[in-house]
Amino acid sequence: MRFRLNLIPILLAITSSIQASEYQPYVTIQSIAYSNSIAIKAIADDWQPPFYGGDTALIYGKIESGVHWQEWQLGILERCDYFLEFASQTAEFLYLTKNKLPLAPGKKYEIYINALHNCSQGIKLGRMKQLSSTLRANLAISYLQSDALTDGSLKGSALVAAEKSYDFQFDVDYLYSRDTLFKRRIDTPKGKGYTVDLRLDWQPSKEFSSQLEIIDLTSRVYWNEAPYTIATATSDTKTYNEDGYIHYDPAISGYESYKRFAQTLPRKTSLAAQYRWTDNFEALAEYQDFEIEHFTSIGAGWWPGGGHHLQGLYNITAKAVVLRYMWKQLHLELGGDKTKINQVRYFVFQLSYSHSF
Secondary structure: OOOOOOOHHHHHHHHOOOOHHHEEEEEEEEEEEEEOOEOHHHHOOOOOOOEOOOOEEEEEEEEEEEEEEOOEEEEEEEEEEEEEEEOHHHHHHHHHHHOOOOOOOOOEEEEEEEEEEEEEEEEEEEEEEEOOOOEEEEEEEEEEEEEEEEEEEEEEEEEEEEOOEEEEEEEEEEEEOOOOOOOOOOOOOOEEEEEEEEEEEEOOOOOEEEEEEEEEEEEEEEEEEEEEEEEEEEOOOEEEOOOOOEEEOOEEEEEEEEEEEEEOOOOEEEEEEEEEOOOOEEEEEEEEEOOOOEEEEEEEEEEEEOOEEEEEEEEOOOOEEEEEEEEOOEEEEEEEOOOOHHHOOEEEEEEEEEOOO
């Protein structure tokens, strides 16, 4: 991810008129990555083994800094979304061909990939409101400027002719800021838009509490001159290397142009609940919905004393362990499904800190 945080001078100018005793600076870093078919690192390394099968991959990351002032929040942020859906047969086909493994003659593979990518920076304004003695709401809207775009799909099929040879045909319809398929030369487009976030905190009793957070509850990023391609590609032109493996220079027909486009960012919903059965221990349950993938976790929390708070969860979906440490206004979270970086398929990291004057 490429973060610039060049909006800091704007934030400093806005907050310079607020007395130090009235505001609370904060910073938050969030990142989650998941791939159910192959290690996250292997996606960029030509699909190196092992291969697990699957049909989704996602990365969401954000850096945010700002101030809380009474009921208000003002911040700057940079964020990136990478979301991929694909047919399980497509993942298998990519794994076999990238690693030059034998194909089964006569087998037909479904080719389907749907991709969304957006990187933006912007400014955020939020307000917290105590709706009742047990319910608190926080609503925030962010103005975004974007310079990275992918949105569209690729559909087709591949028929295996021999262990090292196959024929394919696919149709593609996608918009982009960089043409990764056909290497079209373009000027980088610019997008502008907004997103709305909502958080609800509910504590009906001393023992039970819950939180609902929806990132990108509603969103639009408007691109006035978004490059796009609608085309059909076939394997009509092919050669073989010295090992007998096939190499393609696809025959392409279609058209390229520019158009206005309104991009919607994937909604990210988190629901968490805690039940404190003693002064020192609590039970935890959490659910996360990223539209293309859903995670369920269970765990427990412990207060060892001195204001320290520890939590441990097991992500049932990703088969991963997540650990958290909270103390005063510090929150640290780290989790994964493997200890070796080249094998990790699920990774989460969060660091947030605020300071009260």
